[in-house]
Amino acid sequence: MQLDEPRTLQVDESEQLDEKIRRDTMTINMGPQHPSTHGLLRLVLTMDGETILKAQPEIGYLHTGIEKTAEAKSYFKALVLTDRMDYLSPLCNNLGYSLAVEKLLGIDVPEKARFVRVVLAELQRIANHLVWLGSSAIDLGAQSVFLYCLREREQILDIFEACSGVRMMTSYIMPGGLQADIPPNFEKLVRGFLKIFPSRLREYHDLLTNNRLWIDRTRGVCVLPADKAIALGCSGPTLRGSGVAYDVRKVFPYGGYERFAFEVPVGTNGDVYDRYLIRMLEMRESLKITQQAMDGMPEGRWQVDDPKIVAPQKYEVSSNMEALIHHFKLYTEGYRPPAGEVYVRTESPKGELGFYIVSDGTAKPYRMHVRAPSFANLQALPSMIEGYLISDVVAAIGSIDPVLGEVDR
């Protein structure tokens, strides 16, 4: 924009000045390269002074064509694409995709696989919320929380590394069960984490929950009423913060969640503080679920007993002709689910993660669409921030917890 030449104000103009200032809005760009936008999100903000009159999110900077790419991969290979959508909770994406493919195939995984999946998905939820907590706190000026949060997240990533050999893009949960059996030290690692985490969670509460500065920045800020949240298709903590108790794990239990006792925290005001508290309380509930799942962990297979869907073990491949053929067929061609379509919803840390997969009976998904929770939640951002100050924008973005890899896919 062009700045006016500085000049002396004429007397007869001064009356119109107030009106002129009122009309004189400014359009500014926030992002796409901005540390508080949690990725490549661009906001076009129309400002009146510091107040936001209109906000328009621009997305697509991280569009990688995952849905298109999946159409060219076999079901087995498309799994790794799901890690890269919501890269802060890859195991939850794996779980959603695996459940969808299993529903297409009409198979059911063994008990042990279900329990391990629940443990990993809940640990992943905690890890995701830790990154959210650290980064949204750092956005509002609370620097030290970030370091503590990442310290605990490291411990969770160590568990993932012990399972899959990879810290983030694990692809560990796959259609048919798990990629490999859990390592011998799995129980020790998880129990170790369960032991120390409650006290760490209290530390975070001590740092923020009753912190005057934190409350001033978050309470009553960027309110999203429940009816708007529903109409805009919000889900997860963004919806529950507005007082709607919709959690897919409770309403449409999947993968064995119906067996575990846990509560769904629900907010009342729909402001940033409520969304903050909900995620903090969710971490506690995730701990509960993890504890129960570890206590009830059965022995047995971690994959379905069907060589047409999961690869045989390596020692079998080198000693058994049939296993070798299965191995070869699976990795070169893959399996062919019967024609049909499924939509499977799961509760990812961000909200309702839906996989809509259409099979035409071939070895590749004819169409894989991902209902990304961040995509729908981000749509509610203008309703949240319009009328508030520009400094509240980072609080609102933090409270939605978007991952742009998932928004753009």
Add this chain to the structure above:
Amino acid sequence: MADEQRMGAPELATPMNPLAEATVALVRDRFPDGVLEAIEHRGEMTIVVRPEIIAEVCRTLRDDDSLAYNFLADITAVDWPERDPRYDVVYHLLSLATYAVVRLKVRVGDEDTPDPEIPTVTTVWPGANWFEREIYDLFGIRFAGHPDLTRIMMPEDWVGHPLRKDYPLTGIHLPEPHWGGQVLLDQPLPADMGRQTLRTPDRTGMPAADNLKADNLKEDQDQDQPSGNANAPDAPAQNDAR
């Protein structure tokens, strides 16, 4: 749909079948001519309706007290190039009051209407806005009455709709080095191509339909053509005016 005998996994099936039946009955009752079929597959109910009434059906389902589908979970599309009509537009509805779920589907598009148009449902759920923009962007299906029907994922001047099945997976021919933009090979490559950006005005408004064929995708041709001075950073600046 085939192969029902392998259905297992009882807990994966949606447990809301009575509500799904009630939904079908309601839609059939209100729109006697509008329902093409109702299919149940893997425990999920799909109602196929005529495209012109989709917004009305959605409004009816939202406003009905006993079902109250107040939450639009998802809209997406599927391209079946050999079929007529060519596209499925798929709506996933959910009721946060009764937890009923249903899938609505419309079939649109044929040879005469390569860019079909259906009514928007943003008037029913404002959250449909971005989902419909995404479908417009990636499939080229238009939504009549949409408040802001622009591209959402791809750049504004992009040519073609990438999720259509006839759009090549590797994109339209990208000579190296490229800026991530499109270069349509039916046109002669400009000498200053290395200096072109995604926003270069010359690239907009080109006739696109013929360029989207997969046979444009000749992997070997692109490596050499744009070479030479085109991508040299210190080449004489021919298009400073741009």
